[in-house]
Amino acid sequence: xxxxxxxxxxxxxxxxxxxELRCDPISGHTALYWYRxxxxxxxxxxxxxxxxxxxxxxxxxxxxxxxxxTGESVSTLTIQRTQQEDSAVYLCASSLGQxxxxxxxxxxxxxxxxxx
Amino acid sequence: GEDVEQSLFLSVREGDSSVINCTYTDSSSxxxxxxxxxxxxxxxxxxxxxxNMDMKQDxxxxxxxxxxxxxxxxRIADTQTGDSAIYFCAVSNQAGTALIFGKGTTLSVSS
Numbered sequence: 001x002x003x004x005x006x007x008x009x010x011x012x013x014x015x016x017x018x019x020e021l022r023c024d025p026i027s028g029h030t031a032l033y034w035y036r037x038x039x040x041x042x043x044x045x046x047x048x049x050x051x052x053x054x055x056x057x058x059x060x061x062x063x064x065x066x067x068x069x070t071g072e073s074v075s076t077l078t079i080q081r082t083q084q085e086d087s088a089v090y091l092c093a094s095s096l097g098q099x100x101x102x103x104x105x106x107x108x109x110x111x112x113x114x115x116x
Numbered sequence: 117g118e119d120v121e122q123s124l125f126l127s128v129r130e131g132d133s134s135v136i137n138c139t140y141t142d143s144s145s146x147x148x149x150x151x152x153x154x155x156x157x158x159x160x161x162x163x164x165x166x167x168n169m170d171m172k173q174d175x176x177x178x179x180x181x182x183x184x185x186x187x188x189x190x191r192i193a194d195t196q197t198g199d200s201a202i203y204f205c206a207v208s209n210q211a212g213t214a215l216i217f218g219k220g221t222t223l224s225v226s227s
Contacts, residue, residue, distance in 0.1 A: 033214055042204060043204070106161075108158060
């Protein structure tokens with residue numbers, strides 16, 4: 001497809017369950033980012049992948065959060081033992097290169113997660 | 117760590133100019149960005165400015181950067197109802213690996 005896609009678009013889960021969110025970046029984009037947007041808040045950086053380099057995981061809020069990326073393609077964000085405070089929109093973005101050199105991040109539509 | 121602050125709401129009448137302000141704490145960002153988020157839509161890059169510039173104009177949009185005061189603003193001329201959205205200011209983090217976003221300014225345009 002032409003843009004970044006994410007699935008599912010909405011996810012409702014019970015507290016304590018694990019969830020897996022998927023992101024398909026734009027083909028050829030080496031950089032991939034996950035952000036979280038809580039209601040009424042700005043975007044909160046979670047993790048960054050750049051090619052085959054070690055990911056920057058500095059934004060992950062706890063060890064319940066993990067993410068993987070296969071090469072320069074699909075990424076999955078996994079949240080284990082979900083808590084109500086995990087409810088948010090999870091946004092994925094991709095770019096040709098690093099933002100520090102002005103590369104534009106293209107965002108997906110997000111996955112809206114609700115933990116009951 | 118890096119912090120980005122924005123006012124939360126702005127209300128203007130159609131045809132007026134809108135000015136959305138942003139302040140940031142870390143001046144190491146090479147580029148500074150404005151993103152737009154419309155209801156039910158994804159985040160869209162609106163414009164950006166290189167840190168060695170003071171001003172950038174793009175049709176109805178004017179970005180002003182005051183590096184000394186660490187202040188960034190977005191001016192929308194002749195604001196239309198279709199400009200109603202949330203506008204986010206963003207700068208890159210120190211590692212240059214991601215963007216730090218403000219909480220967003222909700223722009224409401226009345227006719």
